[in-house]
Amino acid sequence: MEFTLGQIATILGGKVEGDENLKVNRLDKIQEGKEGGIGFLANEKYEPHIYTTEATAVIVSEDFRPKSNLPCTLIRVKDAYNGFTTLLEAYAQLTKMGKTGIEEPSFCDSSSRIGDDCYRAAFSYIGKNCSLGNNVKVHAHVSIEDNVIIGDNTILHSGVKIKNGSVIGKNCEIHSGAVIGADGFGFVPQEDGTYKSIPQIGNVIIEDSVSVGSNTTIDCATMGSTIIRKGAKIDNMVQIAHNVVIGENTVIASQTGISGSTIIGKNCIIAGQVGIVGHIKIADNTTIAAKTGISKSIKKPGQTIFGYMGMDIKHFLKSYTIFKNLPQIQDKLKELEKKQ
């Protein structure tokens, strides 16, 4: 799988600055590039590497102006990052051929319908009355319980657990160890101090083109549905409690937790280790910085929020800077008091 730079430029709609006939056979990071590799430069932080890289070629944006001589050939494209990911995709498709067929022993109840071109690994489990679309990949140790529906082209990686009644769309990817549709955490305190569990009779609905990270947990609704809208991207070890709704194209980074019945808008970006209380709403296009705690609804769309008890990020950073200076502030105050 060797390509000339000319061929690659054609694929990307760009043009070569140098010898079009040079060949590459590998994608490299610019800072680790070696002969025969092609890298990219999209973030100016990495610009110094382009003057020393050993990669044969580097993809850059149209407006890139080198500050000194370059050891590599350039391919100029409209957007270097997008161009490179296009190459990555092509590479991934060539190398990671999707598996098909059934490995034994596997388990599938006879009441379940399985589409064409599916893969069912050894030790995969499919319960009663399930329906899997075409080209669904069910890896080893996946358990799909009863009454589950899964759309075309969805990939369930090894060890994914899909509980009773879950509905998963097309073109989704659920990574290893994720648990979809387990009981929500609901208990009623009793007079004697014990807790009675509230039956969780709802389900989880995951729409099309959703990605769910490894070991993430998405609980079923008490009643109704916990819903992940189409295009949402959820990282590893995210907790999504019962009856939560995650909006279209919202991105949630690792170790964030969202409590019961909270509704997150669309196109939000939520960083890692964020905690959001239950029963609130987050407006569309909200950005929440890492480790933020959110205890009430965010009503105005498009804000960036940060802090232990989340507020506008500029305000928080200002207060935090002064927090660092509190010892000096206290000293000044004491001085002022003495002078009185």
Add this chain to the structure above:
Amino acid sequence: MEFTLGQIATILGGKVEGDENLKVNRLDKIQEGKEGGIGFLANEKYEPHIYTTEATAVIVSEDFRPKSNLPCTLIRVKDAYNGFTTLLEAYAQLTKMGKTGIEEPSFCDSSSRIGDDCYRAAFSYIGKNCSLGNNVKVHAHVSIEDNVIIGDNTILHSGVKIKNGSVIGKNCEIHSGAVIGADGFGFVPQEDGTYKSIPQIGNVIIEDSVSVGSNTTIDCATMGSTIIRKGAKIDNMVQIAHNVVIGENTVIASQTGISGSTIIGKNCIIAGQVGIVGHIKIADNTTIAAKTGISKSIKKPGQTIFGYMGMDIKHFLKSYTIFKNLPQIQDKLKELEKKQ
């Protein structure tokens, strides 16, 4: 499975305000209710929905006084929330019939004893010298290692891992992906900068009626036992380190971590993403708000604690309010200094 409102009122010990012969066949949320459904109103935040719901009936508390005309029939009971959960339980029992029998292939060492009416799913694994009570449910991809004891009616959901020597009581529910009894995190630094691992030869004891959430990890003790006392309810992705003790009826929400040898009292409520250091004690009836860090013992029972370095919640909120005003405070201080 259709019931008249009269039948439901009888089950709940309540009374119908309207036509006792109307029939319902589904439990609905009040805000999403449709004809043929029955909802409930327990939290006044949801009261507006009762004036517009399309549900056939709504369960309310005895003292509920509507502020305008209602589109639905009422069933009045002593406690609307408890009444509804009673219905939920009945519904759940009717719909989620417990599985029994053995699906193949499954694995069970001949030295282990299995009680009556157990379910052992395909790909479930039971090692040597285990003892399972009656009506234990062992779902797909559950692994029970050697010398494990499990009490009657306990449910191990798909993918649960129970390590060597664990003891689990009756009527427990362990959700998918939870790991019970893996080695605690113990290493001794050596002079050359490497670490020697400390063998973890203890176990985990989980008493009766405990719930453990999906992908939660409860490590075995270095020596002795990590103990979860009866009635404790633990949410998803909670970390419980070696030699921790969780008191009776204590509730712990998602993504909280408790470090080694810490002892938590009974009837505590610990919210999500809390971190508690090792080797301390938390008094009975302590409430800890979300994201709190606890670095020393809490000796007085019944407190509510909050903050990055946990303190009394009212105190923390007061300080945090001023933290938000630090820019103004700094300005005032500068003015005062100028005037001097």
Add this chain to the structure above:
Amino acid sequence: MEFTLGQIATILGGKVEGDENLKVNRLDKIQEGKEGGIGFLANEKYEPHIYTTEATAVIVSEDFRPKSNLPCTLIRVKDAYNGFTTLLEAYAQLTKMGKTGIEEPSFCDSSSRIGDDCYRAAFSYIGKNCSLGNNVKVHAHVSIEDNVIIGDNTILHSGVKIKNGSVIGKNCEIHSGAVIGADGFGFVPQEDGTYKSIPQIGNVIIEDSVSVGSNTTIDCATMGSTIIRKGAKIDNMVQIAHNVVIGENTVIASQTGISGSTIIGKNCIIAGQVGIVGHIKIADNTTIAAKTGISKSIKKPGQTIFGYMGMDIKHFLKSYTIFKNLPQIQDKLKELEKKQ
């Protein structure tokens, strides 16, 4: 398995203070010691228990001077903690005999090579072109995908998932439910608000003598490798994103998250629930206290860092103490203003 105190003293290179012929058959915690048990005292916090313990013997350090009469026999060694862990190890080796052989049904593609004395549990899965060294333990429900290399003596506990192309060294221990080598979280925003996923074509390399905790996730690199250097010890539910490098002998406690492309030095100690942003470097020998957020590189080795936005721990604690006093400070300021 009974030993005299004389025999134990010989093993530990220590000496008995009392009757060398007393026998013990069990390791006990000093505070829970019973006749026939041997405990240890290394932390002075536990000293009160030595005056009341029922254990037959206690291991203490050479310089321990009792403050009153002791109910037990002493074995004096250079370092009581190390001495005791030596005993623990011997005990663990005697009791936890490693399993060997193949339980059925198990799955192993014929293209994979398996070393001598390996254990492959029922329902373990090994894909194509893998290479396992000697004495590797593959427990139940472990999935090893294609092109994986695993070194001698490594233990993969139940439910571990090793993805395509991962390389794992010798003498490693990967605990239950850990996911090694799943796709990193990389998406490019598109003009219509959706996200295109960036193929993750790199892998994970884990060097020798690494420990990985239960349900921890270590993502593969976008390109190149995510690397865990030799001797690193990683606790439960730690998130390690794509292209991260963890230095030699670095210890990371539970629920910490490290974002993409960050490089952690060697011999660092990172406590629980820490969050570290992407694309930064942490110097060697850095200590980071629990719940700290790190948003920029730490360049000077050997510092201890703490705080919501991490800084020097002494500075943070000083500021936080004043934070607690903010209500009083605000009052003083108001008084001063009035007086003007």
